[in-house]
Amino acid sequence: MKPFALTFLFILTSCYQNKSLSDAPKETENLEFIVSKKEMKKIEGGSYLGFIGKDSTRIVEVKSFYIDDSPITNAEFLDFLRENPQWTKSKVTQLYADESYLHNWVSDYEIPKEAKPNSPVTNVSWFAAKAYAESVGKRLPTVEEWEFSALADEVSKDASEKPEFTAYILNAYQNKKAYNAEIKQEKPNFYGLYNMYGMVWEWTEDFNSVMISGESRNDSSTNENLFCAGASATTTDLKNYAAFMRYAMRGSLKANYTVNNLGFRCAKDL
Amino acid sequence: MKSLFRPLFLAVLFTLSFTACKQNSDSSLLADSTMNPEDIALDGTTEVLEMPAPPFVPTPVGDRAAKKIIVNLEIIEKVGELANGVEYNFWTFNGTVPGAFIRARVGDEIELRLKNHEDSVFPHNIDLHSVNGPGGGAEASFVAPGKEAVFTFKALHAGLFVYHCAAAPVGMHIANGMYGLILIEPEGGLPAVDKEYYVMQGDFYTKGAFGEKGLQEFDIDKAIAEQPDYVLFNGNTGSLLGANELQAKVGETVRIFVGNGGPNLTSSFHVIGEIFDRVYVDGGMTINTNVQTTSIPAGGASIVEFKADVPGDYVLVDHAIFRAFHKGALGKIKVNGDENPKVFKKNEPLQTKS
Secondary structure (H helix, E strand, O other): OHHHHOOEEEEEOOOOOOHHHHOOOHHHHHOOOOOOOOOEEEEOOEEEEOOOOOHHHHEEEEOOEEEEOOOOEHHHHHHHHHHOHHHOOOOOOHHHOOOOOOOOOOEOOEOOOOOOOOOEOOOOOHHHHHHHHHHOOOEOOOHHHHHHHOOOOOOOOOOOOOHHHHHHHHHHHOOOOHHHOOOOOOOOOOOOOOOOOOOOEEOOOOOOOEEOOOOOOOOOOOOHHHOOOOOEEEEOOOOOHHHHHHHHHHHOOOOOOOOOOEEOOOEEEO | OHHHHHHHHHHHHHHHHOOOOOOOOOOHHHHHHHOOHHHOOOOOOEEEOOOOOOOOOOOOOOOOOOOEEEEEEEEEEEEEEEEOOEEEEEEEEOOEOOOOOEEEEOOOEEEEEEEEOOOOOOOEOOEEOOOOOHHHHOOOOOEOOOOEEEEEEEOOOOEEEEEEOOOOOHHHHHHOOOEEEEEEEOOOOOOOOOEEEEEEEEEEOEOOOOOOOEEEOEOHHHHHHOOOOEEEEOOOOOOOOHHHOEEEEOOOEEEEEEEEEEOOOOEEEEEEOOOEEEEEHHHOOOEEEEEOEEEEOOOEEEEEEEEOOOOEEEEEEEOOOHHHHHOOOEEEEEEEOOOOOOOOOOOOOOOOOO
16 A cells, blocks of 8 residues: 555634634624525434544534525525615625636626526625525525535435446536536435535535645645644545545635636525 | 947946955956855846747846846646646646746846635645745745636746645646746856747546546556656647648757756656757756757756758657657657758669679
């Protein structure tokens, strides 16, 4: 197993102590609630072998929860904007969204030309996604909830041991501009969740709780002061390149960032 | 006149600024060797580096003073060809494999601006082996799609260095073409030559076998097994062949900056029909002479020089020779000019009695 001599180290943190995140957007105080018809699926709790961690620390326990069956669409986000104009691109507070926030939108209430009402909304910040979730009485899923739901292929809850499943995901990730397509055009996974892979990256509540600093070969000591102290752990599934990519993507983000292929879906406690 | 005054001036300057160094040297070389490159002053000007696409390189530094250099690199993920009709989803610095050639001198302050194109799917970064600092800049340059990261480093060591993406999963980023070379010239520059070229070897792992047409996916199992389908110079079987052959004239001196991005294989770099007059061993400042084949590790580089003595086609190969003829590690330098029978001639067949 010589090729595996190179170990990838990560910081595991159990809390989300990050200044930019604990300063919740003031906008949320004035949120107008909206009614969402989005279908949710119940995910039965359980445990899985985490991507991060070693031996006993790798067992991740997840409580039962609900999660949206698909990413939030442009049309759904537009409903939110109509009731909450403080989140339109002309009015959004700079602190909560960078300059590319909804930048492809024709105007405050017109979705991008290349996209469809039923395409996933992208170029939204973590703050905006969080505000949306709250406006429909939900929240963002945690990394662990998202990863747990995403273990499923079409026929089983946990397809992580199937090499062809990883290959499928890797291939799906290479799709360019898949975010302009409409949701639910592909088959759902075992739980009935659509578009978990290859359409958009998705925000999670604690997207930066696992630190990938960019110096992926030595993530044991970097930026420790920015995050809560935690056990450093080793990933052993070096072949799980798909998971690597998700954690790398999350690690490259800040809460005000908006990206062309980054959207979200919501979750809810039972 | 200029060339005479300059070393004198520098020698005086160095003596002045280094009172601890009592030697009264009449040679700028000695002054240079005692000077900490960290303390080399900038001349106050700033240059945005112009970088032509491979196999070409930016203009030599010559005898210019150290200054601030701005290097703009953009990460572009795009479908290109490994071979005729064989498509691959490359991840690139500036849209080419290898990425743009960066050229500076010892003492330069280099501001590296790394932009990740907004249509990129993945986050990326850059680790330059010429950087003295954490991760070679990898952490400071980790950048999400659509964003830009900037960091600055002072070039302290002369040599030819590899740069590459180091974002997780590193092997895949490199296997998809994310590497290039950065040359840090010593003060006064490398000796002038007639032709300079930029060649970088890389190994590629595809679902289909060598030559299988269509868009080929990256094959992680082959990558881990270190069994590439393609071993290429400059990312395509034809990068240095046909209309793209490197050119030189008889009598010219040729310098090739050769790098190896890997991710896995070591190159046994050889030019068929030539002997390297000089090789900067491992891309450092030690020069070996009269070299037939030079070994270039993954993540390493070498500078090879030769004089074109005789006209003809000279073939660049990885002399692990099955890679050349079955995996694509082939290129050519066409040398034009008059025959040079003193050095080489083909004799008439010997008359033999029947």
